[in-house]
Amino acid sequence: MATHNCSAGVRRRIPVQLTADPLDSGSLLNRALPSDRALRRVDAPASRFLVIGAGRRPAAEAGVVFSPDTDATFDALILVDAAAVARAPAVLRRHHAWLAPVVDLSGTQAWFADVRCDDASPASWRRAVEQSLHVLDALAALPAVVTDADDVETLLLARVHSRAAHLQPAYDPTTPRLVRYPAAGLLEEPERAAERLADQGWLARTFFDRMHVCPNCASSRLNVREECPACRSAEIGEETLVHHFRCAHQAIERAFVHADALVCPKCRRRLRHFGVDYDRPGSVTVCQACGHIDTDAAVAFVCIDCGRKSDATVVATRDWHAYRMTAAGEQRLLGGDLRSLRPKASEAATFHALAGHWLRIQERYGRPSTVLRLAFTRTSEVNAEVGPRTLAMARRQAIEIVRGELRDTDFMVEAPEGLLIVMPETDARAVEVPRRRILDRLSAMLSIDLGIDIRRIDPGELLAPAEVSG
């Protein structure tokens, strides 16, 4: 994470009372600002608004300074035209102005702007400055340890706090991912940081949408289409089936059509009466390219960005969530306490504790126990063959099967390459029975060969810190 060295949005801003500037006939701020602003101290430093773009801009106000100098530091950014919108990301990145409020007066609806207006009218200027000052006020209320942070998580928390405590995703067809978090501004991959913060209790998540992702370029701009399962042509159509009762011939309708009559191609009899001579029991998909007939069409995804065509089974999905700051998170943030809200008591840690305890019992009282490692040795091959979704489903199914085969006294945990299983009161010879039973069950029930291998391991190996996923 780059160092945050810009005053934009984090400079300790003391609210100021705004006064009218007699030199500016278009003084925008003096007439409509809320009355609370009138109480603010006159001696506070003014907020510096960087204004990019051609056009008329208001003169400096008391407490607010408008500047066109892109090299100088700034508190907020106002974009007046489309060219300014195009320049803005570079300016913001150059100044590391990750928290600065951005106003778009160009009418282009810049996605990273906090305030978007259709024009640069006086009313729009007034609204832009007012809302920017609200954001700056909220940022000013945060401790310096938050606003001076240089990690994405803390900056994201600061932005969420200063932007109504919500991180709401929005559809945006201009990005390959199709979803953006405008409140996150230009922070890179805010969803990852948000997930970590949600895991730690700072944010609460709610499901927003699920997007399919191209396995080649990770774009979600995919064209979903039905195609022939045999030749993969999208040129397919639906035709009804005709069943001739008398001779049992059943085929697509076009095989029966003879001029304007239906004639059975098998027995050459005319089908005169629906429900008596024949019926139409259903329909099938017929490929116009290769003639293949099937009940269902295959579903495929074509990536608009890279052109890769993928089967539905191999296209992974990505879930998007909306986030809001939790009350506890907000309190901690305002207090500048950035420790995690939720110490991670993982399943792995519990497993370690249990396993360690049992191994100590084994050592002290000479009780038998066995540790098994179940490995999925064909995951990369299966992933290549059927895709990540099917692999994940097969793996989950396998784990559920193993869980069902374990005794009440056994315990297990997921490891990166499979499972670790502790079987108390079971010596090396006796463990062969459940081991064989688990393997047989997996073999019988799994439709995909995951290359499952189960073998005994040294208990000391079990407690290696890197062993268990966390």
Add this chain to the structure above:
Amino acid sequence: MTDLDPTRLLFGLDPAGVLAMFWFVVLIDLPRYTLGFLVVVAREVVGPREAVPPFPFTPLVSVVLAGHNERASVARCVRSLREQSLPRIEIVCVDDGSTDGMMNELRRLRAAGLVDIIASSGRRGGKSSALNLGLSMARGEVVITTDCDCTFDRDAVHQLVAPLADPAVGAVTGNIAVREAGGTMLESLQAVEYLVGIGLGRRLLDMLGQLTCASGAFSAFRRSALIDVGGLETGAGEDLDLTLRLRRAGWTVRFAADAWCVTDVPCAVRAFVRQRTRWERDALRLRLRKYRDPDPAGRGLRRGEFLQQAEFVLTNVIPTLTFPLYLLWLVHLCGSASLTVIALVTLIYSALDAVAVLCALAIAGRSGTTRLLPYALLCGPFQAYVVRGIRVAAYLQEWIFRRSYHDTYVPARVLGRAPRY
């Protein structure tokens, strides 16, 4: 009616007396099965065995599975097909208007890459139309039909398809064993029956060129032969119907004894009786009514087709219908000793069928079949009284009432439009 002393009866008979008393067994059942089976065994043991070639004949094989409400069993069947040693197998599954979610199961299997083509006829139309739909979608030069409750030895398809290397062969039927999933005696008796009737009986008919039924449970067809005869016809007994038409079209039908399929059989008495009644009614309708004329097209097949009809009449129809009369005659002849005589007849049947079972076991070449040995002695009475009793009832139903035209195996709206004979 004459009262005879059972002891005198049993030990006092000269050869002419034995023939007079047990003519039914000696003249009908002994040559019908036992002698023929001994010939088969002798040929298997002494004669050169036809080796299955490494497989110079490598057609694309399409397996067409059609089923109604077979959700529970279709996956097992498909997985078994995917275990086959023969690499080029296309699996086409047709759901015949199921209401148990079979179509969803088929979709799952196709998503897993286990099934190539699936189709649904939406509304149940009967097995024939479902198979015809599957046949129209199958791309293989060879088409195998089977049932959803079947599974297969790994080399079964290879063994089944191999005889089709001979261009004269239009159909090959495989060997069928019983799964005995329910563990009932009825299943075990059927297992013995299949072992003898199919494993041994079809070998005999194959030797004689008289195979008349390529079983729907596991048979392979040359696609051009199927198209030649128009696929399957409406009505129950569609496999027998198809085979008879293939024979009349001049195609040879063979038996692949080493192509093993395992199937479920009814384990409840009522289901068993219903199934057998249907089979027997269909056999009578098709062989003596629909295909009564042995060679309508004048293809010079009259002799062969006449022989298969004669075989059916002499070994099935007449023995079946005369057996009750024979029993009545025995009762009339022997009076109070009739029970002893009938017991003796039963013993003879047991002995004859035990020989047949031993013959079948000797040449089955399949592990696990020897456990059926204890049922060898029960097989005779089971066949003589239970199976034959069902057959008598079925023949009479069909002969007098034509009950096969009201069978629920095919929906009434469809069966009602089928031609009657």
